[in-house]
Amino acid sequence: SQTIHQWPATLVQPVGSPLSLECTVEGTSNPNLYWYRQAAGRGLQLLFYSVGIGQISSEVPQNLSASRPQDRQFILSSKKLLLSDSGFYLCAWGGVAGAPSYEQYFGPGTRLTVT
Amino acid sequence: GENVEQHPSTLSVQEGDSAVIKCTYSDSASNYFPWYKQELGKGPQLIIDIRSNVGEKKDQRIAVTLNKTAKHFSLHITETQPEDSAVYFCAASIYGSARQLTFGSGTQLTVLP
Numbered sequence: 001s002q003t004i005h006q007w008p009a010t011l012v013q014p015v016g017s018p019l020s021l022e023c024t025v026e027g028t029s030n031p032n033l034y035w036y037r038q039a040a041g042r043g044l045q046l047l048f049y050s051v052g053i054g055q056i057s058s059e060v061p062q063n064l065s066a067s068r069p070q071d072r073q074f075i076l077s078s079k080k081l082l083l084s085d086s087g088f089y090l091c092a093w094g095g096v097a098g099a100p101s102y103e104q105y106f107g108p109g110t111r112l113t114v115t
Numbered sequence: 116g117e118n119v120e121q122h123p124s125t126l127s128v129q130e131g132d133s134a135v136i137k138c139t140y141s142d143s144a145s146n147y148f149p150w151y152k153q154e155l156g157k158g159p160q161l162i163i164d165i166r167s168n169v170g171e172k173k174d175q176r177i178a179v180t181l182n183k184t185a186k187h188f189s190l191h192i193t194e195t196q197p198e199d200s201a202v203y204f205c206a207a208s209i210y211g212s213a214r215q216l217t218f219g220s221g222t223q224l225t226v227l228p
Binding site for chain 1: 121147149151156157158159160161164166204208215216218219220221
């Protein structure tokens with residue numbers, strides 16, 4: 001079965017510091033991968049998605065970036081965090097590249113607080 | 116692009132009663148409609164979904180209905196239990212698009228014992 005991991009689980013960072021959040025998927029190859037952000041009491045906002053290594057699509061312009069250095073690894077980064085970057089960051093996978101899938105499955109999330 | 120609206124934002128019911136959450140979508144090309152349950156501090160969990168070729172789907176105490184003409188779909192939870200308390204999200208997407216699910220804003224369901 002497939003498993004999705006995220007770390008760290010929680011993170012407190014000062015404004016202006018860099019960020020690196022990691023997501024890995026086990027049990028599948030060539031997954032479509034997604035980064036979402038959830039502000040407190042709000043819905044899920046898609047930030048980036050990837051259909052393969054090195055293929056990143058950005059949904060919302062901002063100071064965040066994403067990379068996919070390996071097939072099952074998806075990284076969310078920032079060079080300088082803003083207060084508005086605080087939130088709950090969720091990684092998800094759904095289907096495989098070239099094979100459409102309906103479902104998306106979420107990881108446990110990373111709670112980021114920018115102080 | 117797709118826009119999904121979800122109502123109500125909060126819902127309180129007595130244990131054993133039914134709960135209904137409704138969503139509307141704007142893109143008539145959308146053909147997949149999942150529902151997620153999110154417990155505090157956790158990632159959303161897919162609980163039921165429906166595709167546009169059916170009007171209703173049921174799984175034990177939960178069911179989803181879809182009205183493609185009116186572009187709305189609903190989640191029904193019967194015989195609610197305290198462990199049903201959570202935030203529920205609806206979403207819509209188009210099969211074959213790796214792009215994304217478009218989510219509603221969520222409903223905080225509280226089941227009172």
